Amino acid sequence: MPDLGKIVVRIPPSPTGNLHIGTARTALFNYLFTKKHGGKVILRSEDTDTERSKKEFEENILEALEWLGIKYDGELVRQSERGEVYKKRLKTMLDNGSAYVSKEEPKEEGQRAEVIRFKNLNKKIAFDDLVRGQVEFDTTDLKDFVIAKSADEPLYHLAVVVDDAEFGVTHVIRGEDHISNTPRQILIQEALGFSRPVYAHIPLILATDRSKLSKRHGATAVTDYKERGYLPEAMVNYLALLGWNPGTDQEIFSMDELIEQFSLEKIQKGGAIFDEKKLDWVNKEHIKRLPPEVQKEMIFEKIKNEPYVLVVPDYSPENLIWRKSTKEETLKHLEEASKIIENGGNLMEYAERVGKGAVLWPVRYALTGAEASPDPFTILEFLGTEESLKRIKKAIIALKDEKQE
Numbered sequence: 001m002p003d004l005g006k007i008v009v010r011i012p013p014s015p016t017g018n019l020h021i022g023t024a025r026t027a028l029f030n031y032l033f034t035k036k037h038g039g040k041v042i043l044r045s046e047d048t049d050t051e052r053s054k055k056e057f058e059e060n061i062l063e064a065l066e067w068l069g070i071k072y073d074g075e076l077v078r079q080s081e082r083g084e085v086y087k088k089r090l091k092t093m094l095d096n097g098s099a100y101v102s103k104e105e106p107k108e109e110g111q112r113a114e115v116i117r118f119k120n121l122n123k124k125i126a127f128d129d130l131v132r133g134q135v136e137f138d139t140t141d142l143k144d145f146v147i148a149k150s151a152d153e154p155l156y157h158l159a160v161v162v163d164d165a166e167f168g169v170t171h172v173i174r175g176e177d178h179i180s181n182t183p184r185q186i187l188i189q190e191a192l193g194f195s196r197p198v199y200a201h202i203p204l205i206l207a208t209d210r211s212k213l214s215k216r217h218g219a220t221a222v223t224d225y226k227e228r229g230y231l232p233e234a235m236v237n238y239l240a241l242l243g244w245n246p247g248t249d250q251e252i253f254s255m256d257e258l259i260e261q262f263s264l265e266k267i268q269k270g271g272a273i274f275d276e277k278k279l280d281w282v283n284k285e286h287i288k289r290l291p292p293e294v295q296k297e298m299i300f301e302k303i304k305n306e307p308y309v310l311v312v313p314d315y316s317p318e319n320l321i322w323r324k325s326t327k328e329e330t331l332k333h334l335e336e337a338s339k340i341i342e343n344g345g346n347l348m349e350y351a352e353r354v355g356k357g358a359v360l361w362p363v364r365y366a367l368t369g370a371e372a373s374p375d376p377f378t379i380l381e382f383l384g385t386e387e388s389l390k391r392i393k394k395a396i397i398a399l400k401d402e403k404q405e
């Protein structure tokens, strides 16, 4: 990689909702790229829409980024606190003739009689997008677009351009949905004499039916996944794979490995599919890599509210019999298991000797009454010896009472 000089990127979420998967993915790409090249990340709250921006969403965004391990440099920048800065730049534009006060004919109630428009020179703007290659726009179509409601009320595009320039942003990596904003922003940059950052517009995230990912497809906020118990490292790993891959077979990465291997050149052009099944697999792979004590703790945390933990299981005794076993054998194994557990013996050794399924299935089912649950050893440890023995004894009695068909 050539020396890119000092890299500065920005993560500019709008606090009008919880941190969305798509915004998090974009934030991650910015983070990975910058960390790889030793640059800086500016976090900017684009909170100029006073009606829709909420403190609680800003807090959610900060919480989610922290959970994911996406760090930023310096203080959080809030656009709502930078009105004076934008005003000053707007004045420059009015003074140098790149913007003008336009008398409007109000077409509807509440519409202003005056706004500030950009003086469009109607030229072609071309930029080299790191993902999409050469992109060209004829800005004539944009006409003299509005950049401020008044000299005191600059609008969004102006604020973005001013912030990007003032914070020395070198790379604008953002979702493809913003590509049509780029020519307007370049025009404003040129009018203010700012240098142009490098652009990379990354593909959108789609649902498995290839439509735009939205709430109807399930959880879209990063913190929903946090609450559902996903590991942050799994989430980061999975987000990184949404639109990027290293060109090898590797699919499981730590943050450090991602930083090392990430490159904007390897971002794909087509939409990326968000597939919860794949996320689940990535999550499992990350769990397997955790130390055994941590894994156990996680399982305990997960099962503590299971019905079989909260109430004594209610089940059909015939289900205690493993499919390749018999009632007599099952009774014998349960009695034996009971003795082994009571004496602190080695249940696994016994199971391996006489048949794993025939022993471990009835023990597990006696403890949980559930068709699916963690393995019997985990459950035994969770319930403790006394409770486990009680349940196994109850199962033995129930099975003995079971009428032969």
Ligand code: GLU
Binding pocket: 012, 013, 014, 023, 046, 160, 173, 174, 175, 178
């Ligand atoms: N605030 C915009 C968003 O949340 C980001 C705009 C940008 O990256 O330029 O989509």
